[in-house]
Amino acid sequence: MKSMVAVIPCTGYEEQEVYEAIDKGISLLGGWKTFIKEEEKILLKPNLLSRANVQRAVTTHPAVFGAVARHLQGNGFLHLSYGDSPGQPGNVEKTAEICGIKEIADRMQIPLADFTQGITVDFVRGRTSRKFEICQGVLDSDGIINICKMKTHQLERITGAVKNMFGCVYGMNKGASHVKYPDAESFAQMLTDLNLLLKARLHIMDGVVAMEGNGPASGTPVNMNVILMSADPVALDATYCRLIDLNPADIPTVYYGPVLGLGYWKKEEIEIVGVENLEDYCNPKFDVSREKKYSGKWAVLGRLTVKGRKPVILRNKCIRCGACIAACPLADKALHFPEIREKASATGEKEVPVYDYKKCIRCYCCQEMCPEQAIIVKRMWRQ
Ligand code: SF4
Ligand code: SF4
Structure with missing residues (x-):
């Protein structure tokens, strides 16, 4: 069976347009009940990387967060919370406030989950990482809806659905992971294990205004005019790659998907719904590193590229x-x-x-x- 990815055109953050885009996407994927149950506690996990003004496209736009929340509440999913573990130390609530998400969450009476403490979780199936320090609020939930942002990243080249789940790891342990998995390959394998452990039910990518260049926090906003939705984070990220004319096989967070059993990236394994031709939405000038991924006997070239x-x-x-x-x-x-x-x-x-x-x-x-x-x-x- 193919992984389905909904690619929904959305030209701006006007509330109704975003709401309708999410509506179309979730209908094409089979409806909310395909992924979650009404009685479950669902954590909404936006990207709250840093205290950046919404215009800078560093974080998930509040309109996308709000549209997802409005849909869920309107369909009887009332046990919602939200949260992320930002890169900057300190108060999560303050970050959510500056990014514009707190205001919407407060208005909709969606509480902030507990991201102030972490619990060690063993993951015996992990191929690279068998222990994670996961935020309490993540463990308190029954399921996660990952609302990520389409951006570039200096280590992994892109940050999308797979990478956004790293915000479920507690505070300073994120830095320790960089020391333990110091290159793009091992870090991507750790992220894949993390995704296998947490099994987010659905991934929604805010690609209306994406970030190119010096991402994930200092790049340039660029209109991509799409929202992507999928239960398969690898297929979703691979589709993002195709939208920016980047070979998915060169991106470690995508490449290790099928290797470790998280998802699929090959064209023939993905069914695109929502648009006739993906190419019509492709931006080949998107500013991202297009270096090749070197493996096997060429791996030394890859290490030289990094250095x-x-x-x-x-x-x-x-x-x-x-x-x-x-x-x-x-x-x-x-x-x-x-x-x-x-x-x-x-x-x-x-x-x-x-x-x-x-x-x-x-x-x-x-x-x-x-x-x-x-x-x-x-x-x-x-x-
Ligand atoms: S290890 Fe290098 S790249 Fe990483 S934070 Fe330190 S100085 Fe920056
Ligand atoms: S480069 Fe300068 S402005 Fe940026 S974090 Fe370092 S000291 Fe602060």
């Missing part, structure tokens, strides 16, 4: 806040504030943080967490 990139701070944008240093998951940090120069010291001025590229594992947590979009990723041979 050939590095995070760089733009001095004119940096406000010397230190969020990048705090985000670095390495115990002995791969970037730090340099010794304060005599002159700067006298004025209380701080220098821009400096990298130790020998230590740096290229996880790009620093780039993700910079509030000023001051960190870019460069290829070394271009300098």
Whole structure:
């Protein structure tokens, strides 16, 4: 049987248009009851990566979150909660407020789930990871609806349905995962295991305004005008790849889907519903890394490609806040504030943080967490 992916055109975030798009998508997939039961406690899991204004396209748009919630309540699914574990430490509620989701959730009386503590969960079936620290609010629910955002990502190249589930991992354990799984391949395998453990019932991608370039937090918003929906996160992400003219087989979070038993990415294994021709919605100019995935005896080339990139701070944008240093998951940090120069010291001025590229594992947590979009990723041979 093929994995079904609904691709629904949606040209903006006007409330009724988004509501109708979700309505069409869920009808094509068989209705809400195909995925959840009325008596179940359902967690809505948007992308709440950071405290970014909604126009920056960092987080799931509140209109998409609101439309899904409105549909569910209207169809008698009343035991809803919502939450995410943002990259920035601190209050989840504050992040949800700045992203515009809290206001809608409050209005609809949907409580924030408990993302302030984590519980260790064994996953004996895991091929890469057999233990996860999962947020209490996730474990309190019977099922998850994953409402992700269409964005680029410096480590995995795209972040979509599979990657968005990482926000179910508790707080600082996310950084530890980067140290334990330091490259795109092992990190993707861990994410696949996580998805197999949590088994979200449905994945809904906000691709109305996506993020290209320096994602997932510092990129450029771009209109893609679609909402994608599927029970198969791999098929959904593979469809996202095809919409930006990217080979799904080159993306680790997609590639490992069938290898580890999460889902399917090949064209012949996916049934697209909602549009006649996917190509009509394709944006081949979408700014994303199109490097090939090297495996087997060519894997060494892949490692060189990774080492050939590095995070760089733009001095004119940096406000010397230190969020990048705090985000670095390495115990002995791969970037730090340099010794304060005599002159700067006298004025209380701080220098821009400096990298130790020998230590740096290229996880790009620093780039993700910079509030000023001051960190870019460069290829070394271009300098
Ligand atoms: S997080 Fe960004 S703005 Fe803050 S010190 Fe680092 S590079 Fe500069
Ligand atoms: S410096 Fe940045 S990219 Fe390097 S290990 Fe630290 S957070 Fe990751």
